[in-house]
Amino acid sequence: MHEMMIATELLSQLDDLAAEHGLSRITHVSVAAGELRGIVPEALDMAFAEASHGTAAEGATLELEIVPTRARCRQCGQVFQPTVDSFLCPGCNLADVEFLAGHDIVLSRIDGDS
Amino acid sequence: MKINVVKRVLEANDAVAASNRTLMSDAGVLCVNITSAPGSGKTTLLVRAIPALAEAQLASAVIVGDLQTTRDAERIGATGAPVTQINTEGGCHLSATQVTHALHGLDLAETAIVFIENVGNMVCPAGFDLGEHKRVAVLSTPEGDDKVAKYPTLFQPADAILLNKIDLAGPLDFDRRTFYDDLKAINSRSPMMELSARTGEGVDAWVDWLVAAHTQHAQTAGA
Numbered sequence: 001m002h003e004m005m006i007a008t009e010l011l012s013q014l015d016d017l018a019a020e021h022g023l024s025r026i027t028h029v030s031v032a033a034g035e036l037r038g039i040v041p042e043a044l045d046m047a048f049a050e051a052s053h054g055t056a057a058e059g060a061t062l063e064l065e066i067v068p069t070r071a072r073c074r075q076c077g078q079v080f081q082p083t084v085d086s087f088l089c090p091g092c093n094l095a096d097v098e099f100l101a102g103h104d105i106v107l108s109r110i111d112g113d114s
Numbered sequence: 115m116k117i118n119v120v121k122r123v124l125e126a127n128d129a130v131a132a133s134n135r136t137l138m139s140d141a142g143v144l145c146v147n148i149t150s151a152p153g154s155g156k157t158t159l160l161v162r163a164i165p166a167l168a169e170a171q172l173a174s175a176v177i178v179g180d181l182q183t184t185r186d187a188e189r190i191g192a193t194g195a196p197v198t199q200i201n202t203e204g205g206c207h208l209s210a211t212q213v214t215h216a217l218h219g220l221d222l223a224e225t226a227i228v229f230i231e232n233v234g235n236m237v238c239p240a241g242f243d244l245g246e247h248k249r250v251a252v253l254s255t256p257e258g259d260d261k262v263a264k265y266p267t268l269f270q271p272a273d274a275i276l277l278n279k280i281d282l283a284g285p286l287d288f289d290r291r292t293f294y295d296d297l298k299a300i301n302s303r304s305p306m307m308e309l310s311a312r313t314g315e316g317v318d319a320w321v322d323w324l325v326a327a328h329t330q331h332a333q334t335a336g337a
Contacts, residue, residue: 001206001238002206002207002237002238002241002242004205005127005205005207005209005242006123006124009123009124009126009127010123012126013121013123017117017119017121021115021117023115031123036267036270037241038237038240038241038267074303084266085263085266085296085299085300086299086300087266087270087299087300087301088298088299088302094302094303095270095298095299095300095301095302095303096301096302096303104122105122105123105124106120106121106122106123107119107120107121107122107123108118108119108120109116109117109118109119110116110117110119111115111116111117112115112117113115114115
């Protein structure tokens with residue numbers, strides 16, 4: 001249930017953003033999360049709803065986009081899309097990668113009422 | 115009103131983790147975060163390694179995370195190493211801030227290696243930077259030979275992988291070929307060590323890896 005900490009951190013940022021932009025409440029939140037983060041959408045929804053009571057984002061809808069993984073091979077430099085059970089580089093057949101996408105959780109958009 | 119933002123959701127945790135890392139690097143301390151399922155032998159591996167590291171003049175301190183009890187801290191404390199138990203009371207992983215609080219209770223000037231024994235869980239701890247320099251993933255043979263493929267996010271970022279309880283591999287029909295084939299596809303970069311914390315077999319290699327990691331870290335950190 002690592003979704004709870006993600007929801008808590010997200011809600012803290014949303015409170016800051018509401019204050020920064022003079023929003024009385026936030027109605028919609030868009031988040032893009034890398035597939036490697038293993039976020040279960042239903043679990044994040046539940047954690048967000050639970051933790052949002054009394055915050056600027058109470059009652060907001062949460063949209064979660066899962067971003068596919070992209071990696072660069074540290075051995076030969078090839079950029080490729082690993083699968084869930086294989087990080088093998090198609091160029092050199094080694095699994096030694098740095099991530100270009102699919103590893104982050106990013107708050108990308110909010111809708112709110114001023 | 116629509117507002118486009120690009121904000122990393124875990125930036126607060128990551129910033130605290132970076133500051134933990136700097137604090138330890140400045141003190142010449144290597145931090146090793148150990149992750150695995152519950153019961154794979156993290157505590158016993160530490161109880162084995164700490165006296166051997168002390169013989170190599172490397173003093174250890176341990177931060178240990180569990181949902182409840184101080185049992186692991188008591189076992190590790192018996193080695194003489196300073197240990198701080200964090201009870202997450204339901205939390206399935208440690209956060210960087212919890213590690214910061216624990217670090218304040220340690221004398222880093224008298225410490226060479228800080229071990230973080232994470233909460234036993236194959237999923238949640240993988241995504242949270244605590245400020246470690248090295249991450250170690252442990253699998254024990256009773257968990258099954260298919261776990262690397264099933265939980266790749268635990269093994270992919272690991273700087274070393276330990277296969278523990280190899281004394282049970284035979285009776286439990288642990289298939290090394292499956293394990294090694296899966297690992298090769300997930301992480302071919304990091305060393306893999308087979309050992310048994312119970313019998314002591316292979317523990318030397320684990321200790322040697324820690325000593326080498328500390329030496330390399332001390333050179334890099336300029337300590």
